[in-house]
Amino acid sequence: MFIETESISKYNGMKNNTDSTNHKLKKEEILADFRLANLSRNLSYIGRREVLSGKAKFGIFGDGKEIIQIALAKQFRNGDWRSGYYRDQTWMMAMGLYDAVEFFHQLYGNTNREINPASGGRVFNNHFSTPNINPDGTFRDLTKQKNSSSDISPTAGQMPRLVGLAYASKLFRQNKELHKFTNLSLKGNEVAFGSIGDASTSEGHFWESINAAGVLQIPMAISVYDDGYGISVPKKYQTTKGSISEVLKGFERDEKNPGYVIYKGKGWDYPGLVKLYEEGITICRSEHTPVLFHIEEVTQPQGHSTSGSHERYKSEERLKWEEETDPIMKMREWIISSRIAVADELDKLAADAEEEAKEARKIGWEMFQKPIRVERDALVKIIDDRKCKCIEEVKEEAVDKINDDLKLVLAPIRKDNFVAARKILRNVCGSCLKSDSLKQEMQGWLTRNYEDAHISYDSFLYNETPTSVMNVKPIAPVYSDTSPEVPGRQILRDNYDKLFKKYPLLVTFGEDLGHIGGVNQSLEGLQKKYGELRITDTGIREATILGQGIGLALRGMRPIAEIQYLDYLMYALQILSDDLATTHYRTAGRMLAPVIISTRGHRLEGIWHSGSPMSMLVNSVRGVYVCAPRDMTRAAGFYNTLLEGSDPAIVIEPLNGYRLKEKMPDNIGEYRLQLGVPEILSEGKDITLVTYGSTVKIAVEAVRQLALHGVSVELIDIQTLVPFDRKKIILESLKKTNRILFLDEDVPGGTTAYMMQEVLERQGGWQFLDSAPKTLTGKEHRPAYTTDGDYFSKPSAEDIFDTIYSIMKEAVPEKY
Ligand SMILES: Cc1ncc(C[n+]2csc(CCOP(=O)(O)OP(=O)(O)O)c2C)c(N)n1
Numbered sequence: 001m002f003i004e005t006e007s008i009s010k011y012n013g014m015k016n017n018t019d020s021t022n023h024k025l026k027k028e029e030i031l032a033d034f035r036l037a038n039l040s041r042n043l044s045y046i047g048r049r050e051v052l053s054g055k056a057k058f059g060i061f062g063d064g065k066e067i068i069q070i071a072l073a074k075q076f077r078n079g080d081w082r083s084g085y086y087r088d089q090t091w092m093m094a095m096g097l098y099d100a101v102e103f104f105h106q107l108y109g110n111t112n113r114e115i116n117p118a119s120g121g122r123v124f125n126n127h128f129s130t131p132n133i134n135p136d137g138t139f140r141d142l143t144k145q146k147n148s149s150s151d152i153s154p155t156a157g158q159m160p161r162l163v164g165l166a167y168a169s170k171l172f173r174q175n176k177e178l179h180k181f182t183n184l185s186l187k188g189n190e191v192a193f194g195s196i197g198d199a200s201t202s203e204g205h206f207w208e209s210i211n212a213a214g215v216l217q218i219p220m221a222i223s224v225y226d227d228g229y230g231i232s233v234p235k236k237y238q239t240t241k242g243s244i245s246e247v248l249k250g251f252e253r254d255e256k257n258p259g260y261v262i263y264k265g266k267g268w269d270y271p272g273l274v275k276l277y278e279e280g281i282t283i284c285r286s287e288h289t290p291v292l293f294h295i296e297e298v299t300q301p302q303g304h305s306t307s308g309s310h311e312r313y314k315s316e317e318r319l320k321w322e323e324e325t326d327p328i329m330k331m332r333e334w335i336i337s338s339r340i341a342v343a344d345e346l347d348k349l350a351a352d353a354e355e356e357a358k359e360a361r362k363i364g365w366e367m368f369q370k371p372i373r374v375e376r377d378a379l380v381k382i383i384d385d386r387k388c389k390c391i392e393e394v395k396e397e398a399v400d401k402i403n404d405d406l407k408l409v410l411a412p413i414r415k416d417n418f419v420a421a422r423k424i425l426r427n428v429c430g431s432c433l434k435s436d437s438l439k440q441e442m443q444g445w446l447t448r449n450y451e452d453a454h455i456s457y458d459s460f461l462y463n464e465t466p467t468s469v470m471n472v473k474p475i476a477p478v479y480s481d482t483s484p485e486v487p488g489r490q491i492l493r494d495n496y497d498k499l500f501k502k503y504p505l506l507v508t509f510g511e512d513l514g515h516i517g518g519v520n521q522s523l524e525g526l527q528k529k530y531g532e533l534r535i536t537d538t539g540i541r542e543a544t545i546l547g548q549g550i551g552l553a554l555r556g557m558r559p560i561a562e563i564q565y566l567d568y569l570m571y572a573l574q575i576l577s578d579d580l581a582t583t584h585y586r587t588a589g590r591m592l593a594p595v596i597i598s599t600r601g602h603r604l605e606g607i608w609h610s611g612s613p614m615s616m617l618v619n620s621v622r623g624v625y626v627c628a629p630r631d632m633t634r635a636a637g638f639y640n641t642l643l644e645g646s647d648p649a650i651v652i653e654p655l656n657g658y659r660l661k662e663k664m665p666d667n668i669g670e671y672r673l674q675l676g677v678p679e680i681l682s683e684g685k686d687i688t689l690v691t692y693g694s695t696v697k698i699a700v701e702a703v704r705q706l707a708l709h710g711v712s713v714e715l716i717d718i719q720t721l722v723p724f725d726r727k728k729i730i731l732e733s734l735k736k737t738n739r740i741l742f743l744d745e746d747v748p749g750g751t752t753a754y755m756m757q758e759v760l761e762r763q764g765g766w767q768f769l770d771s772a773p774k775t776l777t778g779k780e781h782r783p784a785y786t787t788d789g790d791y792f793s794k795p796s797a798e799d800i801f802d803t804i805y806s807i808m809k810e811a812v813p814e815k816y
């Protein structure tokens with residue numbers, strides 16, 4: 001049986017190929033959709049109850065959005081990509097990427113990566129992902145699977161990445177050299193689907209992304225689920241004119257200009273939505289035109305999340321309207337009135353779906369609890385079976401009490417087991433025989449289970465596969481008598497030239513880097529040579545420049561996203577920290593986004609051009625490597641290494657180094673610098689001076705001056721802040737000098753404090769100190785303008801001289 005769908009509710013009479021759209025729905029398909037909607041709804045209902053009864057910590061669900069997502073999923077093909085948010089459970093189920101049992105694995109936070117693959121329990125429920133890499137770190141065949149990037153909770157945080165996912169299709173289509181990468185894309189025919197709530201469209205990221213996609217003309221299909229609220233705040237406080245499609249009208253394409261195609265649909269109109277999405281996605285896919293679907297009349301039957309109830313802020317009238325407009329009820333009415341099925345048939349399907357949801361809960365709960373109980377039983381058995389009784393009765397009683405209490409916990413979590421074990425251990429006396437040692441058994445239990453907890457919660461911050469950049473073999477730069485001295489920018493340029501030749505998937509984009517080859521000319525002439533698709537100017541939009549990088553990297557390309565100055569990376573910091581830095585971690589190792597961020601900083605003058613907010617980076621982007629090369633030879637060496645591995649990283653080129661002359665290595669484009677290996681720039685015996693980046697030059701001068709006054713300084717350039725000195729080279733130096741100064745131009749308590757902690761605490765350097773360890777940093781205020789502003793805001797060679805001299809004077813007053 002075939003049923004013609006009803007006409008669509010199309011917005012603003014855009015010209016498009018409506019005539020070719022003729023979606024036919026079979027009865028079986030409609031009934032399967034109806035059953036799925038019911039299944040999903042029941043999961044939402046049960047999910048909320050699980051949280052309110054204390055079995056799960058928090059829950060956010062897709063109730064009210066079921067029908068939209070079922071219609072949307074029909075257009076999603078293998079190779080396509082999703083970047084959505086926490087409402088998308090039905091969509092994921094409709095694509096076969098999520099099921100009822102997994103729904104509960106996510107809700108309980110099951111850490112088993114096999115059965116809860118999207119995040120291994122690391123993020124809230126209904127946050128999805130699919131793997132883009134194999135266990136060995138190589139890219140999967142992304143064209144043979146439906147792909148979902150990994151969701152994050154910050155509202156609109158999915159938007160910048162969505163731009164990148166869609167932009168990849170443009171590159172794969174327009175750059176013929178890429179057509180051979182058939183495991184990544186089939187000539188760019190893939191659509192990047194996005195979803196967002198009505199209130200989240202208030203965010204800057206939304207507007208920046210919408211504009212970027214309109215400029216780029218990429219196959220981005222974004223659905224706005226307009227349920228009228230962002231938690232409790234209604235639309236009138238969120239959106240001008242209270243309608244996102246209304247305010248976006250200026251973005252629509254017309255006869256003269258490319259732009260968007262914008263549709264309006266109703267969240268309960270099953271046949272209308274099916275047709276709407278078919279039409280819109282056809283345009284999006286074939287013409288690479290961005291399309292926006294504004295889906296109105298959407299409900300939220302259970303309110304926002306388990307953290308509150310919507311009765312607190314929705315009027316009686318609104319609540320009544322939501323009940324009457326329930327999309328599943330509306331679909332049921334449509335099926336009956338269209339004589340596709342009778343009520344009994346539908347009721348049976350609904351009952352069947354409810355049963356499946358209930359059964360899934362039981363299975364999910366059992367699978368969550370079982371390993372925790374096994375872990376607890378092993379612990380309890382150790383205590384129950386102990387042969388050794390402690391002579392101190394108080395301690396014996398304490399052990400028994402903790403053990404008995406643990407046995408009584410009805411639904412244990414791992415924390416219960418660990419708290420009990422660690423408290424018991426405190427009370428175990430040392431008088432037992434070694435063979436009966438309760439202490440040893442307890443420690444064994446803890447070690448075993450901590451290893452497991454480590455895998456569950458503490459792994460995959462960085463790429464742990466063979467493609468990790470840590471496995472890239474270093475190659476030293478080679479020089480000969482004929483190696484010329486050239487300005488630093490030329491080293492970068494010639495290095496890029498080799499890299500663009502070597503890696504067809506390499507692209508770079510940013511402000512001013514295409515036509516003029518970068519504000520510092522480090523890509524001079526290369527756009528002409530490699531084309532606009534590979535070296536590309538962008539608008540001033542740091543967050544989406546980074547998002548572009550993330551989307552491209554997820555799809556197997558090798559993007560270098562350029563942020564013009566380090567100070568302006570702050571515009572992208574949220575995406576950098578929340579999205580890129582957590583990608584590998586939050587997917588429990590299933591996704592890699594090897595974006596290289598190229599920027600430049602340090603030693604310019606003025607509040608917004610001084611470029612050294614390094615602790616801001618080091619402390620907010622763990623998960624991304626941070627390279628701070630002192631010159632362009634080192635910077636190029638890092639790019640070369642990073643492109644051989646698959647990790648995200650930032651390279652901060654030293655701003656004052658573009659014109660300074662450096663010797664051009666004969667093996668430009670080939671040599672590679674290891675990450676996490678400091679370089680000793682001058683050997684010394686009195687004190688170790690640790691720094692990085694542009695400050696190295698000032699330190700070199702200070703070391704020269706100090707030598708004239710009889711102080712011998714060992715100067716170490718750490719080269720990368722993360723990873724930090726993997727070979728403990730600084731510790732070895734400290735063992736020799738017994739004194740140390742950490743230097744940079746960040747704020748006090750910033751990156752110098754980080755370096756100090758690494759060396760003194762982690763490496764154990766405190767044991768070798770004969771003088772108090774010191775830091776020398778920039779001032780607390782942002783650096784002032786002009787050379788004098790710089791001199792009085794940041795450490796100078798004189799400051800370094802005086803600080804080190806005073807340390808020496810205090811240590812050896814008779815000599816200094
Ligand atoms: C940046 C940021 N600010 C605030 C929040 C808290 N928050 C979570 S969901 C939400 C409302 C989102 O509403 P909407 O976009 O309409 O989506 P809906 O939940 O209604 O589907 C808010 C304010 C957040 N997650 N991220």
Ligand SMILES: [Mg+2]
Pocket residue numbers: 197198199225226227228229230231
């Ligand atoms: Mg909303």
